[in-house]
Amino acid sequence: xxxxxxxxxxxxxxxxxxxxxxxxxxxxxxxxxxxxxxxxxxxxxxxxxxxxxxxxxxxxxxxxxxxxxxxxxxxxxxxxxxxxxxxxxxxxxxxxxxxxxxxxxxxxxxxxxxxxxxxxxxxxxxxxxxxxxxxxxxxxxxxxxxxxxxxxxxxxxxxxxxxxxxxxxxxxxxxxxxxxxxxxxxxxxxxxxxxxxxxxxxxxxxxxxxxxxxxxxxxxxxxxxxxxxxxxxxxxxxxxxxxxxxxxxxxxxxxxxxxxxxxxxxxxxxxxxxxxxxxxxxxxxxxxxxxxxxxxxxxxxxxxxxxxxxxxxxxxxxxxxxxxxxxxxxxxxxxxxxxxxx
Amino acid sequence: xxxxxxxxxxxxxxxxxxxxxxxxxxxxxxxxxxxxxxxxxxxxxxxxxxxxxxxxxxxxxxxxxxxxxxxxxxxxxxxxxxxxxxxxxxxxxxxxxxxxxxxxxxxxxxxxxxxxxxxxxxxxxxxxxxxxxxxxxxxxxxxxxxxxxxxxxxxxxxxxxxxxxxxxxxxxxxxxxxxxxxxxxxxxxxxxxxxxxxxxxxxxxxxxxxxxxxxxxxxxxxxxxxxxxxxxxxxxxxxxxxxxxxxxxxxxxxxxxxxxxxxxxxxxxxxxxxxxxxxxxxxxxxxxxxxxxxxxxxxxxxxxxxxxxxxxxxxxxxxxxxxxxxxxxxxxxxxxxxxxxxxxxxxxxx
Numbered sequence: 001x002x003x004x005x006x007x008x009x010x011x012x013x014x015x016x017x018x019x020x021x022x023x024x025x026x027x028x029x030x031x032x033x034x035x036x037x038x039x040x041x042x043x044x045x046x047x048x049x050x051x052x053x054x055x056x057x058x059x060x061x062x063x064x065x066x067x068x069x070x071x072x073x074x075x076x077x078x079x080x081x082x083x084x085x086x087x088x089x090x091x092x093x094x095x096x097x098x099x100x101x102x103x104x105x106x107x108x109x110x111x112x113x114x115x116x117x118x119x120x121x122x123x124x125x126x127x128x129x130x131x132x133x134x135x136x137x138x139x140x141x142x143x144x145x146x147x148x149x150x151x152x153x154x155x156x157x158x159x160x161x162x163x164x165x166x167x168x169x170x171x172x173x174x175x176x177x178x179x180x181x182x183x184x185x186x187x188x189x190x191x192x193x194x195x196x197x198x199x200x201x202x203x204x205x206x207x208x209x210x211x212x213x214x215x216x217x218x219x220x221x222x223x224x225x226x227x228x229x230x231x232x233x234x235x236x237x238x239x240x241x242x243x244x245x246x247x248x249x250x251x252x253x254x255x256x257x258x259x260x261x262x263x264x265x266x267x268x269x270x271x272x273x274x275x276x277x278x279x280x281x282x283x284x285x286x287x288x289x290x291x292x293x294x295x296x297x298x299x300x301x302x303x304x305x306x307x308x309x310x311x312x313x314x315x316x317x318x319x320x321x322x323x324x325x326x327x328x329x330x331x332x333x334x335x336x337x338x339x340x341x342x
Numbered sequence: 343x344x345x346x347x348x349x350x351x352x353x354x355x356x357x358x359x360x361x362x363x364x365x366x367x368x369x370x371x372x373x374x375x376x377x378x379x380x381x382x383x384x385x386x387x388x389x390x391x392x393x394x395x396x397x398x399x400x401x402x403x404x405x406x407x408x409x410x411x412x413x414x415x416x417x418x419x420x421x422x423x424x425x426x427x428x429x430x431x432x433x434x435x436x437x438x439x440x441x442x443x444x445x446x447x448x449x450x451x452x453x454x455x456x457x458x459x460x461x462x463x464x465x466x467x468x469x470x471x472x473x474x475x476x477x478x479x480x481x482x483x484x485x486x487x488x489x490x491x492x493x494x495x496x497x498x499x500x501x502x503x504x505x506x507x508x509x510x511x512x513x514x515x516x517x518x519x520x521x522x523x524x525x526x527x528x529x530x531x532x533x534x535x536x537x538x539x540x541x542x543x544x545x546x547x548x549x550x551x552x553x554x555x556x557x558x559x560x561x562x563x564x565x566x567x568x569x570x571x572x573x574x575x576x577x578x579x580x581x582x583x584x585x586x587x588x589x590x591x592x593x594x595x596x597x598x599x600x601x602x603x604x605x606x607x608x609x610x611x612x613x614x615x616x617x618x619x620x621x622x623x624x625x626x627x628x629x630x631x632x633x634x635x636x637x638x639x640x641x642x643x644x645x646x647x648x649x650x651x652x653x654x655x656x657x658x659x660x661x662x663x664x665x666x667x668x669x670x671x672x673x674x675x676x677x678x679x680x681x682x683x684x685x686x687x688x689x690x691x692x
Contacts (some may be wrong), residue, residue: 029598029601032595032597036596042517046513048517048596051506051509051510052509052571053510056529056532058547059544059562059566060540061528063544063547064535064543066546079546136373139369144366144370150373152679153378159625159671159672159674159675160381160668161667162643163627163643164646164671167384167646167660167661168380168381168383176395176398176400181400190398242362273628277627278650292538292628295538295541295542296628296632299542299545300632307542310541311543314538317539318535321536326534
């Protein structure tokens with residue numbers, strides 16, 4: 001059998017590099033033909049599905065189920081067989097509070113601090129993220145010179161690693177950093193922003209928006225471009241004001257995309273960890289300690305690690321995420337049915 | 343001048359300026375600075391010497407103070423341009439500073455000490471790129487190791503992802519079998535189980551398999567991506583089944599059909615998945631942080647975060663290493679951005 005790659009003539013470098021791969025695949029073919037004779041064509045389907053399902057089962061499904069078992073055991077031992085069954089004790093400990101509004105009255109006060117911090121973070125970050133991404137998408141959807149350039153400008157940080165993002169901003173917000181330098185020009189004294197509880201919190205919100213807004217802008221922009229232009233032309237002919245066209249045409253037709261984006265941002269915001277861990281390390285104090293970092297530190301980093309407690313906390317977070325994801329799947333399905341996304 | 347302004351401000355169709363036009367340009371130009379500024383500042387800073395990094399206010403470009411070796415003094419001395427009491431100018435080297443008086447010598451006549459008010463002197467500075475920031479980490483830290491570990495994890499995980507996901511996508515798109523829908527739903531359900539939810543039990547499984555402190559422990563849990571299966575399956579569904587039937591008539595085995603017909607035809611989708619996978623695996627942080635505790639196994643991301651969290655942060659090295667860590671992703675951004683943006687807009691998956 002000749003190679004089926006269409007439109008290729010001659011032996012390029014890529015072709016030469018593929019020779020050993022071709023040979024290997026040819027060698028695999030003989031035993032697989034035998035397997036096909038024994039198992040039949042539907043058996044081959046199982047064969048193709050097997051590696052993915054095996055890895056998936058061992059590293060995702062299995063941990064998912066034994067997580068419940070972990071959350072019902074105590075002690076610092078790592079393996080499940082060495083751990084003692086304690087029933088709902090870990091959950092009871094997490095919820096042991098005299099006053100739920102004040103984390104200090106709880107047995108596990110850092111957990112509630114993390115919950116409260118994450119709650120505030122989600123509310124503020126999601127709102128600002130949606131506003132910023134939507135405005136950017138609307139602007140990029142206008143008649144612009146070099147639109148793909150501008151789109152790339154806002155998309156650029158999305159690809160950067162969270163560690164790089166954290167370090168870039170740590171460097172800018174430090175005492176000799178760019179921010180203090182810019183403010184110095186206006187006569188302000190240098191300030192160590194990340195040592196201030198409120199500014200550190202604001203920094204985690206701002207930096208996470210900076211890093212991810214390009215992604216959501218892209219989805220919203222795709223939604224905006226799917227709206228037929230003749231709707232606006234018709235509105236203009238009827239003498240509709242642009243503001244009215246925005247609320248009566250753009251928003252209703254963008255709504256399915258917008259909802260999907262809201263849920264996606266929510267899911268990511270609940271799990272925020274990487275950038276913040278590098279930027280502030282959860283500090284100063286516990287002012288930027290979020291849920292994932294609480295789970296990580298309780299399960300792995302703390303002096304007296306407690307995998308059971310970490311598992312219980314992660315299941316509580318998982319419940320929130322499952323609800324949000326189901327919401328997202330439902331929303332994207334209904335938006336596909338409406339045909340708003342092409 | 344007014345003609346130039348008129349030309350620049352002219353709008354298509356002869357319409358006047360609307361307030362939204364101003365908002366647009368303020369937003370775009372502001373965005374340009376906010377999005378690129380920090381990264382550019384990082385790259386600029388990475389070429390500065392430790393002394394220049396500690397300065398406030400910082401200089402935009404990397405400058406260093408000139409030094410000169412003067413006879414009779416062991417260390418090189420800082421050079422200054424000095425205005426002498428008689429009004430003449432000279433370049434002198436500073437021996438020591440007491441209060442506001444600086445004791446200086448002329449490099450040509452090292453014997454004679456000249457006392458100068460510090461207000462009368464300015465350092466001789468020259469632009470100089472501290473390339474040592476880039477070369478020294480290779481000897482100071484195990485930087486080459488981290489780089490190699492990151493490359494190994496990224497390349498291996500991407501290759502396995504492509505093979506394993508494409509095989510699963512082939513089975514899920516081109517075969518009819520019982521439990522197909524169930525398998526598809528199971529894979530999609532994984533989207534609901536992010537790492538942060540299962541990290542405790544996953545850690546115990548990795549340890550039980552002897553993969554703790556092993557790069558394979560970083561690679562394996564990441565390769566069965568639901569996103570990859572999803573993208574590839576959607577693409578394979580568009581390949582006509584007649585091609586497969588024809589191949590079966592020619593006595594091609596199922597493996598040959600997968601390898602010689604389906605895979606080459608799925609190349610565009612495989613390319614998108616490969617780009618995504620490279621970026622994901624290169625940027626992974628939390629899981630390698632958990633699995634790798636031995637220094638020689640750190641990936642770049644883990645190594646960077648550990649060194650930047652130390653008490654005495656050697657910023658000049660950290661900044662240079664951050665720039666190196668950025669390079670592959672920036673290259674992907676410059677050359678392959680088109681694929682990524684269409685991939686995201688098409689599937690809404692990241």
